[in-house]
Amino acid sequence: MKDIPINLAVAGLVVGLLNAIGSLLKAVPRVQNHYIPFVLGMGGGIAYPAIEGWTALNVVIGIGLAVGSTGLHQWVQQGASVVKKDPDRTSMLIWCLVPWFVFVGCKTPTGDPVAVRAQQTIEASFTTVDTFLAYEHSQKNLPGSVQEAADTLRTQYPPAHRAALDALAAYKRNRDAYATNTLNRWLATLLELAAVAAQARTELN
Amino acid sequence: MTITAAALAALQLALKLRAIAQQNGEWTPEQEAEFRADTEAAFKASHWQKD
Numbered sequence: 619m620k621d622i623p624i625n626l627a628v629a630g631l632v633v634g635l636l637n638a639i640g641s642l643l644k645a646v647p648r649v650q651n652h653y654i655p656f657v658l659g660m661g662g663g664i665a666y667p668a669i670e671g672w673t674a675l676n677v678v679i680g681i682g683l684a685v686g687s688t689g690l691h692q693w694v695q696q697g698a699s700v701v702k703k704d705p706d707r708t709s710m711l712i713w714c715l716v717p718w719f720v721f722v723g724c725k726t727p728t729g730d731p732v733a734v735r736a737q738q739t740i741e742a743s744f745t746t747v748d749t750f751l752a753y754e755h756s757q758k759n760l761p762g763s764v765q766e767a768a769d770t771l772r773t774q775y776p777p778a779h780r781a782a783l784d785a786l787a788a789y790k791r792n793r794d795a796y797a798t799n800t801l802n803r804w805l806a807t808l809l810e811l812a813a814v815a816a817q818a819r820t821e822l823n
Numbered sequence: 824m825t826i827t828a829a830a831l832a833a834l835q836l837a838l839k840l841r842a843i844a845q846q847n848g849e850w851t852p853e854q855e856a857e858f859r860a861d862t863e864a865a866f867k868a869s870h871w872q873k874d
Contacts (some may be wrong), residue, residue: 729849737850737858741843744862748870749836755870772873776866783859790849 767818
């Protein structure tokens with residue numbers, strides 16, 4: 619992916635300015651809260667290119683900064699409320715990691731994107747199902763629906779996993795439309811099974 | 824399960840998934856064989872067996 623040329627000093631200035639404008643708008647009773655992100659978005663789309671030059675990219679960067687600063691404000695507000703409710707501060711740890719996940723995020727594959735995304739899907743599905751089954755196995759008196767989901771996965775997941783790995787190997791030998799379709803079908807199956815684990819897991823919370 | 828233990832388990836899973844999402848190159852044949860062997864070993868573990 620191409621780097622986006624953001625002037626960090628100007629970006630900081632714009633974000634600070636937008637936060638100040640946002641606070642002022644909140645103090646005005648006639649301005650309803652749900653209009654503020656829109657007004658700030660417009661403000662960012664004007665303020666950043668006004669300093670850095672009027673190009674389409676700079677307008678987009680300005681709007682992005684405005685939306686980002688609105689999100690940052692929400693994140694701080696909600697984080698403060700989470701910390702108040704959770705005295706042992708575990709939630710705070712997770713909350714602090716959220717931006718790290720968002721900003722460090724996924725890398726663009728340098729290899730064949732089909733193969734890289736396929737191996738990520740296979741590995742992530744396996745990890746999700748394996749974690750769920752390990753947890754289910756370690757607990758007693760779980761709801762019947764959760765045990766049923768676990769047993770379905772114990773039966774259906776291993777053959778689908780092997781088939782997906784075989785389809786990936788076949789794709790690497792012959793990278794054509796047929797091999798891609800076969801691979802995608804098995805990946806969809808793995809994702810469905812991982813969704814079964816994720817759904818069962820939510821029933822426990 | 825306490826909320827703290829559940830949150831930590833979720834965080835651990837999230838970290839593993841994030842590490843997977845960070846991969847940006849194709850597996851070498853050795854890495855693929857290692858992954859296959861690891862997962863086959865996991866399928867033999869007790870939590871993958873039906874009671």
